[in-house]
Amino acid sequence: xxxxxxxxxxxxxxxxxxxxxxxxxxxxxxxxxxxxxxxxxxxxxxxxxxxxxxxxxxxxxxxxxxxxxxxxxxxxxxxxxxxxxxxxxxxxxxxxxxxxxxxxxxxxxxxxxxxxxxxxxxxxxxxxxxxxxxxxxxxxxxxxxxxxxxxxxxxxxxxxxxxxxxxxxxxxxxxxxxxxxxxxxxxxxxxxxxxxxxxxxxxxxxxxxxxxxxxxxxxxxxxxxxxxxxxxxxxxxxxxxxxxxxxxxxxxxxxxxxxxxxxxxxxxxxxxxxxxxxxxxxxxxxxxxxxxxxxxxxxxxxxxxxxxxxxxxxxxxxxxxxxxxxxxxxxxxxxxxxxxxxxxxxxxxxxxxxxxxxxxxxxxxxxxxxxxxxx
Amino acid sequence: xxxxxxxxxxxxxxxxxxxxxxxxxxxxxxxxxxxxxxxxxxxxxxxxxxxxxxxxxxxxxxxxxxxxxxxxxxxxxxxxxxxxxxxxxxxxxxxxxxxxxxxxxxxxxxxxxxxxxxxxxxxxxxxxxxxxxxxxxxxxxxxxxxxxxxxxxxxxxxxxxxxxxxxxxxxxxxxxxxxxxxxxxxxxxxxxxxxxxxxxxxxxxxxxxxxxxxxxxxxxxxxxxxxxxxxxxxxxxxxxxxxxxxxxxxxxxxxxxxxxxxxxxxxxxxxxxxxxxxxxxxxxxxxxxxxxxxxxxxxxxxxxxxxxxxxxxxxxxxxxxxxxxxxxxxxxxxxxxxxxxxxxxxxxxxxxxxxxxxxxxxxxxxxxxxxxxxxxxxxxxxxxxxxxxxxxxxxxxxxxxxx
Numbered sequence: 001x002x003x004x005x006x007x008x009x010x011x012x013x014x015x016x017x018x019x020x021x022x023x024x025x026x027x028x029x030x031x032x033x034x035x036x037x038x039x040x041x042x043x044x045x046x047x048x049x050x051x052x053x054x055x056x057x058x059x060x061x062x063x064x065x066x067x068x069x070x071x072x073x074x075x076x077x078x079x080x081x082x083x084x085x086x087x088x089x090x091x092x093x094x095x096x097x098x099x100x101x102x103x104x105x106x107x108x109x110x111x112x113x114x115x116x117x118x119x120x121x122x123x124x125x126x127x128x129x130x131x132x133x134x135x136x137x138x139x140x141x142x143x144x145x146x147x148x149x150x151x152x153x154x155x156x157x158x159x160x161x162x163x164x165x166x167x168x169x170x171x172x173x174x175x176x177x178x179x180x181x182x183x184x185x186x187x188x189x190x191x192x193x194x195x196x197x198x199x200x201x202x203x204x205x206x207x208x209x210x211x212x213x214x215x216x217x218x219x220x221x222x223x224x225x226x227x228x229x230x231x232x233x234x235x236x237x238x239x240x241x242x243x244x245x246x247x248x249x250x251x252x253x254x255x256x257x258x259x260x261x262x263x264x265x266x267x268x269x270x271x272x273x274x275x276x277x278x279x280x281x282x283x284x285x286x287x288x289x290x291x292x293x294x295x296x297x298x299x300x301x302x303x304x305x306x307x308x309x310x311x312x313x314x315x316x317x318x319x320x321x322x323x324x325x326x327x328x329x330x331x332x333x334x335x336x337x338x339x340x341x342x343x344x345x346x347x348x349x350x351x352x353x354x355x356x357x358x359x360x361x362x363x364x365x366x367x368x369x370x371x372x373x374x375x
Numbered sequence: 376x377x378x379x380x381x382x383x384x385x386x387x388x389x390x391x392x393x394x395x396x397x398x399x400x401x402x403x404x405x406x407x408x409x410x411x412x413x414x415x416x417x418x419x420x421x422x423x424x425x426x427x428x429x430x431x432x433x434x435x436x437x438x439x440x441x442x443x444x445x446x447x448x449x450x451x452x453x454x455x456x457x458x459x460x461x462x463x464x465x466x467x468x469x470x471x472x473x474x475x476x477x478x479x480x481x482x483x484x485x486x487x488x489x490x491x492x493x494x495x496x497x498x499x500x501x502x503x504x505x506x507x508x509x510x511x512x513x514x515x516x517x518x519x520x521x522x523x524x525x526x527x528x529x530x531x532x533x534x535x536x537x538x539x540x541x542x543x544x545x546x547x548x549x550x551x552x553x554x555x556x557x558x559x560x561x562x563x564x565x566x567x568x569x570x571x572x573x574x575x576x577x578x579x580x581x582x583x584x585x586x587x588x589x590x591x592x593x594x595x596x597x598x599x600x601x602x603x604x605x606x607x608x609x610x611x612x613x614x615x616x617x618x619x620x621x622x623x624x625x626x627x628x629x630x631x632x633x634x635x636x637x638x639x640x641x642x643x644x645x646x647x648x649x650x651x652x653x654x655x656x657x658x659x660x661x662x663x664x665x666x667x668x669x670x671x672x673x674x675x676x677x678x679x680x681x682x683x684x685x686x687x688x689x690x691x692x693x694x695x696x697x698x699x700x701x702x703x704x705x706x707x708x709x710x711x712x713x714x715x716x717x718x719x720x721x722x723x724x725x726x727x728x729x730x731x732x733x734x735x736x737x738x739x740x741x742x743x744x745x746x747x748x749x750x751x752x753x754x755x756x757x758x759x760x761x762x763x764x765x766x767x768x769x770x771x772x773x774x775x776x777x778x
Contacts, residue, residue, distance in 0.1 A: 001384075001677050002377050003672040008415055049580070069376065265760040267746070268752035275754055278694055281687045284667030289669045292376045311662045356651065359658035363648070366634055366661065 003288060007068060013073045018083035019050065026337045029197050032084035033340070037196040039158045044085055048117020052092055057099070061111035068232075068295040072287070075233045079240030082340050084197035086120050088351070091232040094121020095153075097163040097176065100229075101214030101222055106178055110161060122159040124150040124179075124203060125223065131357070132165075133195045134173030134220040140168040144208045145185065146177050154351060156181075156201030157190045163213060164205070171217020185209060195343035215325040224302075227352050231305040232290035235312035238348050242312070245319035245341040246276045249326040256328075269326060274328035276319045283308070303365030309358045313349045320345035355360035367370065378672070380447070381679065384751035387444050391451045394426060399455040411538065413458035418493030428491040435475070435483060436491030442678040443530040444567065462514055462535055466490050466497030470543045470562070473617045477560070477609050486541070487536050489775055498565065499613065500530040500544035500587055507532075508747050510545075510614075511554045512766075512774070515589060517561070518594070524548070524561070526569075526592040532741075536572045536585040539565045545606045547771070553648065555769040558606030563594040579733040580719045628699060628731040629711055630661045633706050636728070640709050663698045666689050686756040693748040696738040703732035 005013070023043060032040060047053065055071045057063020064070075071091070078087055097116050098107060098121065113119035126132050127139065128151055139148025146166055153162065161180050168175040181188065185208030188201045213308045214222055250273055253264035263269050290308035320341035324331035331338040351356060365371070379519025380388055398420060404414050421427040422436055430445050441446075471490050474483060489495040506513035515528025526546060527725050536542070549557035569592035574582040601609040634657055637648035647653050667690070674684035706728035707714035717729035739745050753759045766774040 001672060001675045002379065002381075003669070004376065058720045131612075210532065248760070255761070261763065262760055265762055267750065267753075267762060270757075270759050271746070271749040273757055273759065274693075274749040274752040277757060278690045281670060281690050282663060282694065285666050285669035285673060286662065287686070288376070295376070306658070307662055307665050311666060312656055314659075314662070357653060359655040360651065362658040362661060363634070363654040366630070366646070366657070369631070371631070371661075 003292075005073065009069050009073050012070055013017070013077060014053075015050075016074055016077040017080070019046075019084065024081045024083050026340060027083065028065045028174045029340050030337070032033075032197040037084070037190070037199040039086075039199070040084055043083070044117060044120075047085060047087070051093075052087070053117045054115030057095065057111050057115045061107055061115060063111065063115045068289055071233060072236045072291040072294075074277040075236035076240040076287075079237030080244045082197065082241065082244070084346055086122070086158060086199075088230075088234060089122040089155040089159065090114060090120045091310035092233040093123035093352075094159070094161065094163060094298075096229055097121075097123060097222070097226050098178070098213070100226060101176060102178070103213070106211065106213060110178075112120050113160075119160040120155060120158055121163070122153055122155050123163045123165075123226070124153045124156065124162045125165045126150065126152060134167075137165065137167040137174060139164065139205065141168070141175060141212070142207075142209065143178055144209055144211065146179065146205045146210045147207055149202065151202040152191050152193065154198065154200055155201050156203045157188055159201050164210065165219050165223060166218060168217045171215070173217070174219030174223065175216050176213040176219045176222055178213040179208055179210040180207065183208060190214075193347070194353035195347040197340065198344070198347055206232045213311055228302050228305040229294055230352055231309040231358065232287065232294045234348060234352060235283065235287050235290060235305075235308040237343070238312035238316040239280065239287050241344055242276070242283060242315040242319040242342055245316070245323040245338075245345075246273065246280055248338065248341070249273060249276065249319070252327050267284055272322050272326065276315075276322060279311075279315040279318050283311040286311040299368065300365070300370040302361060303368075303370035304319045306358045306362035306365055310355060310362055313358070316341070316345040316359065317349060379445065384443060384447060384679065388447050388451060391426070391448050392454075393611040394424065395451055395455045395457070398424065399457050405458065410459065411462065411470070415493050417458040418460050418463055419665055422488075422492035427493070428471070431471070431475070431491060433489065435487035441681070443675065446675055446678065460493065462496055463490075463493050465499050465534060466495070466539075466541075469499055469613045469616045470497040470541070473560075473600065473613045476561070476612050490629070492624060495540040496535065496538060497562075498533050498535045498539035498542045500533050500536070501610065501613075502530065502532040504531055508744055510610070511558065512776075513545060513547060513558070515544075515546055515614045516550065517548050517559065517594070519548075520593075522596050523593045524559075524596060524599075525613070526563075526589040526594060528589050530587040531575070531584075533572075533587050534583060536565065536587050537574065540731075541565060542587075543600075545610050548603055548606070550771045552604070552770060554766055554774060555607040556604055557771050559752045560600045560609035561594050561598050561605050562600065563592070563598060567592050567594070569593075569655055569723065577734075577737060579730070579737075581734070583737075628703050628706065628727050628776060630657055630664055632703070632724070632727055633660070633702055634659060635724075636663060636706050636709055640711070652690045656702075660698055660702050661693050667694055686752070689748070689752055692738070692742065692753070693745055696735060697745065699731060700735040700739065703728045703735060707732060 047259055051064050053076050055062040055066050056068060059065040098110055114121055147163060161183055164177045164179050166175050166177055185206050187204040191200050191202055193200050253269050256263050286308040290304045293304035324338045324342055327338050330336050383400055400417060418427060425438045427436045429440035429448060432439055471487060474486060501510055501515045503515060517524040517526045541562055543562050545558050545560050547557055548559040569590045571584045571588040575584045575586060576582050636647055637653050640647050642650045670687050674688045677684040718726055
């Protein structure tokens with residue numbers, strides 16, 4: 001049994017945590033909140049310089065060719081630090097989509113730039129409120145151009161290229177198109193969101209030039225498999241955030257006195273923090289298994305992904321709201337940092353399908369007997 | 376990360392599996408024997424071949440194995456249809472480690488090998504009507520009389536008292552000092568004159584525990600473990616091992632059975648398993664089951680590396696027991712009016728959720744209530760302070776009580 005990160009991976013964690021403590025304190029997160037989500041190019045450049053954006057990109061495309069365990073460690077630490085960066089859009093979604101379905105030419109033209117951080121990618125699927133399905137898509141493709149509106153697109157305001165899910169008359173009803181965003185047929189507008197430290201945009205495509213990526217009519221299946229992989233990395237970010245929220249609550253409870261003693265000595269608070277610890281531990285252990293399933297491309301990946309995703313979504317929501325509660329009135333002030341986790345937890349919980357959708361997928365995995373294959 | 380054995384572990388697994396397959400009793404051999412006799416037969420056979428209590432030193436009946444080897448042996452034993460040996464677990468899991476730490480060499484040589492072989496069964500007499508979560512509030516007293524102590528009082532929740540040969544117990548030897556300081560720890564013969572054992576009928580109808588009454592029961596001072604007044608420290612040795620053995624979080628019905636049920640009953644003329652709310656609940660319980668399982672893998676990895684498992688291991692019971700209770704309750708709901716039907720004692724699928732529903736409340740209490748487990752996580756894992764206590768530093772006789 002070797003169900004633990006390696007020494008090198010733990011070393012990477014230490015480095016990542018140290019770097020983020022120095023370069024991405026909550027002061028940095030607050031700046032992005034207060035300046036309307038201005039892109040922190042300097043932080044992005046440093047992160048890319050350390051190779052984080054190139055972690056799993058193969059060496060032939062100028063990547064580091066490392067494993068998903070390394071990427072999991074980075075995701076965990078980015079989540080803990082509430083990093084105001086387009087990392088998830090560009091790495092877990094954009095890069096992964098190109099790795100999964102891109103032609104050689106598409107890979108050659110984008111992966112080296114994504115690896116170096118010179119380019120940012122995103123994944124454009126939602127078209128307003130409510131669940132998006134293959135049947136609900138209205139963005140269409142005609143030859144080498146697409147038309148339609150995607151909103152909200154994560155990091156759509158700063159991305160250089162998007163993988164866009166369009167309606168298809170064949171196959172599963174959807175296709176993927178690779179669309180450079182700096183072109184006349186693309187109009188972008190930033191949208192105001194719950195968490196301004198992570199930006200979103202409305203992107204309107206008006207006969208924008210685009211290339212089909214992967215097979216026509218295979219876009220919905222590709223999306224599901226992309227989501228399964230991304231869900232594990234998002235779950236790591238959520239788990240990192242949950243741990244940070246628990247630490248905040250704990251430190252405050254130890255220092256805050258009421259009725260002559262630290263509020264951390266009251267069982268009402270102790271049990272609340274113990275519940276956070278329990279939920280965080282379940283999330284973390286399920287993320288461990290998710291990382292293994294992702295890296296080994298295990299047949300039960302969909303179940304492992306849904307399990308990690310549901311666990312982490314619930315843990316982060318609980319830790320972020322009860323962290324505010326533990327802080328009392330101060331937790332509700334703009335001045336305190338509790339709000340960052342509360343905002344981020346909610347935003348992360350809906351970015352690749354909400355909790356209910358992942359619960360549904362989890363049971364679909366059980367119905368398919370994927371738990372029988374589990375190690 | 377992988378789930379493979381190291382080469383040494385693989386060799387050990389092979390050895391264990393080979394021996395188990397060759398030696399597990401054939402059905403004919405067990406014919407006509409009671410559960411207890413079957414367990415004793417199997418335990419003795421394991422002990423004779425060096426496969427019982429393998430972590431113990433050889434001279435006491437073990438083979439000096441490490442923790443991961445114990446886990447591997449357990450896994451392999453669960454794959455063969457071996458007789459149940461749960462009746463030995465308190466003696467081997469709690470009494471033995473306490474004896475190992477605190478008994479004389481002579482006592483260890485006398486008692487440990489018979490504990491390993493199952494020839495003698497031990498029970499643990501800790502809880503009292505007035506001392507449960509607050510164990511150190513126990514009142515059963517022992518008064519020195521020559522070379523003996525004379526015991527009077529009552530213990531409760533003693534598993535297996537009626538078939539046990541020996542028992543470990545904590546007694547109040549000095550009521551005039553603060554409560555933790557007035558305790559001493561003993562072991563005694565459960566057939567001693569003056570011991571009366573009464574089974575406790577539980578809400579499930581079963582009787583897994585007993586009340587044990589002591590009337591002028593004599594125990595020799597040579598059967599004291601630790602100094603007079605050191606009983607609490609000795610008890611901590613036992614309790615640490617109790618938590619290690621109850622930590623699993625198993626027991627009760629699980630998601631697999633609940634999904635099977637949801638496929639067999641309808642909501643609005645469609646299988647209940649297609650209902651989004653039902654699916655959400657099943658998913659949430661699976662998250663817990665999987666989370667406990669993979670947390671166990673992390674602990675096993677620590678053992679495999681010769682390290683002590685981290686605090687994450689303490690969540691099993693706190694997560695598992697309430698999960699099983701909620702799952703059983705929900706499954707009965709899914710059965711609608713049919714859910715009221717239950718034949719206690721029947722173990723088939725039709726009775727599974729009802730039996731679990733009626734049995735689980737005990738699991739949320741045994742070995743540390745949910746609330747105590749949460750305190751343990753808060754205090755030992757997160758480092759939060761204890762609640763102020765009304766009984767600190769005052770003689771036991773002056774501590775406020777409800778009766």
